[in-house]
Amino acid sequence: MRSPEEWTRRAWPVRGGGATRGTRSLAGQFLVFQLVVIAIVLVAVAAVSVTQSTDEFRDVRGQRMIAVAENLASTPIVRERFADPFAAQILAPDVDRAVALSGAELAEIVDPTGTVRVSTDPSRVGRRLDLSGSGAAHGRAWFGDLDVDGVHSLAGQVPINDVDGVVLAVVSVSERYPSAWRLLGGAGERLLVYLGLGAALGAMASWLLSRRIKRQTRGLEIAEIAGLAEHREALLHSIREGVVAVDDDGVVTVLNDSAQALLDLTDDAVGRRVDEIDLDPAVAEFLLAGGDGRAAQSDVVIVTRTRVLALNRRSATSQGRRIGTVTTMRDSTELASMQGQLSSHKSVTDTLRAQTHEFANQLHTISGLVQLGEYDSVHDFVGALTRRRAEISDTVTQLVADPAVAALLIAKTSLAAESGVALVIDPDSHLSALDPALSTDVITLLGNLIDNAVDVSEGSDAGRVTVRLDDAEGMTVSVTDSGPGVPAHLREEIFARGVTSKPEVPGGRGIGLALVRLVSAQLGGTVEVTDAPGGGACFSVSLPPARLAQHA
Known part of the structure; x- marks a missing residue:
């Protein structure tokens, strides 16, 4: 994965502004490329046509050369005088006539050793003709390619045999291969017309396509498109x-x-x-x-x-x-943690407000009793308040040794009572003194779970919230409420979502349970919700011993 700096270094040198001088535009490059492709196709078509015409010429004219050679070899005077010392002069008219009638270029009579005895080209008399690849030297008619004075030619050869089948001489008639242009012309004028028309249509289509590409790329060239793509990647990955x-x-x-x-x-x-x-x-x-x-x-x-x-x-x-x-x-993890701390402070403020309200009511009661002169009743009333406060503090501090967590539970007890909900500490609970950092996290977990439990239990019959703490193996924090419970299909979603646009301080119902899961995960623990035995829901947080030891 490239770093943002690498993306920026790769992208920033590219500049827009059109094609540079001496560089063909994208549309121009595409047009040239298409024209080259069309030219290659046309050359390929021409090559196929030339090859087909060459094969056709070889088959048709080869048979014609054999026919002319057979006709010449069957002429009586040729059979009688081919071995005469003056055969070149005697048979010249017959050889010239065979060439004139067939359209061939060269007709010769060769002895079995390959020496030319008679030829339409007098300068070739006495020269040698290669018969090594010819079947005529073995008594069979043959046609094929032959090199005559360095010219690639098509030859037809027929043997002159005696009554015993011995080859006495070979009649050879040859014609040079036509040029490629002649072969194309021979393939028909329509082929040239089709090739020209195909070239024109291909060029026009390539030009129109290049114009379309230019419009769709908004006139940008290759370097500019690449620069935009790299700028986009650099900016996107730098965000x-x-x-x-x-x-x-x-x-x-x-x-x-x-x-x-x-x-x-x-x-x-x-x-x-x-x-x-x-x-x-x-x-x-x-x-x-x-x-x-x-x-x-x-x-x-x-x-x-x-x-x-x-x-x-x-x-x-x-x-x-x-x-x-x-x-x-x-x-928003760090912000959520800060919101959790703010929520804890808000909870403390609400608790103090509730206690202030409670103390104000108690002071008004004491003041009324004093004004009535009921001093014994004042003594009994103050004693009852002191004993109840002491009972709450003693119950909590006997089970919870950590001062911060104990203070939270005492404060939450008063706050829950104001909402008509009884907050009870399970008598089997036990919690030792904690590291300050861990204590803060436990307060976040416990505070949010208790607030959520009190909210759902408020207004229910015999509203009750039970808290159980256990640090025997790791740590387990359980909060059971008397509310309606949590449906099975919502037990994952309630830990996942919240909306930041709430008018109240974030960290309430919208994100409180989400914070519980986040803090639990950061401590290597888990949180789950189940049905409480007597109705309602039970939220349990389990923290492993190994992660707790890191805070000790």
Whole structure:
């Protein structure tokens, strides 16, 4: 994976502004390329035509050469006088007549050793003719290629045999091969017309296609297109926010470096469907939800196993046509932790407010009794308040040795009582003094779970919240409420979602349980929700001993 600096170094040197001097435009290059292809095709067609014409010439004219040679060899005077010392003069008229009638170029009579005895070209008399590849030297008529004075020719040869079949001489009639242009002309004038018409149409189509390419690329040249692509990659991968683009088929088309880090993905996720990637189910559902064309009007908070992500989705269009969605995401883990701490402080403030209200009512009662002169009643009332406060403090401190957690439980007891809910500490609970950092995390876990339990238990018959702490092996924090419980299909979703656009302080119902799961995951633990034995829900957080030892 390239770093943003590498992308920037690769992309920034490229500049726009059209084709440089001496460099042909993209449309021009394409036109030249197409014309070269057309030329190659035309040459190939011409070569095939020449080859076919050559084969046709060889077959037709070869048989003609054999016929002329047979006719000459069967002439009586030729058979009688071919061995005469003056045969070149005596048989010259007959040999010339055979050439004139057949259209051949050369007719000769050769003895079995290959010496030319008679020829239409007097200068060849006495020369040698290669008969090594000819079947005529063995008594059979033959036609084929022959090299005559360095000229590639087609020859037909027929033997002159005696009554015993012995070859006495060979009659050879030859004609040079025509040129390629002559062969093309012989193939018909229409072929040349077709070739010319094909070249013209191909050139016109290539020109029109090059114009279309120029319009679609908006006049940009190859270097400019490459520069834009590299600029896009450099900017996209330099953005601190995660960017994920998904097309209408649910396939990931863009995934920048930040998104890969936030979602724990690799480059191979691009080009695959969202539901085929190892994504948190809530994130996958959010990315695919854009298929209905609706944008996410506000930032949606999704809590994965390790992070708190704020996601925002928008539809992507091209030339007025919808092509998918683009989702941006920010890592709000640190902000969520701060929100959790703020929520804890707010909880303490609310507890102090509740206690202030409670103390104010008690002081008003004492003041009324004093004014009535009921001093014995004042003594009894103050004693009862002192004993009840001491009982709550003693119950908590006997089970919980950590001062911060004990203080939280005492304060939450008063706050729950104001809401008409009884907060009870399980008598089997036990918690030793904790490291300050771990104590802060436990307060976050416990505070959010108790707040959630009190909220759902308020207004129920015999509202009750039970807290159990156990540090025998690792640590277990359980909070049971008397509310309506959590349906099975929602037990994962309640830990995953929240909305940051809430008017109240974030960290309430929207993200409180999400913070519980996040803090649990950071401590290497898990959180789950089950049905409580007497109705309601039971939230349990389990932290392993190994991670707790790191805070000791």
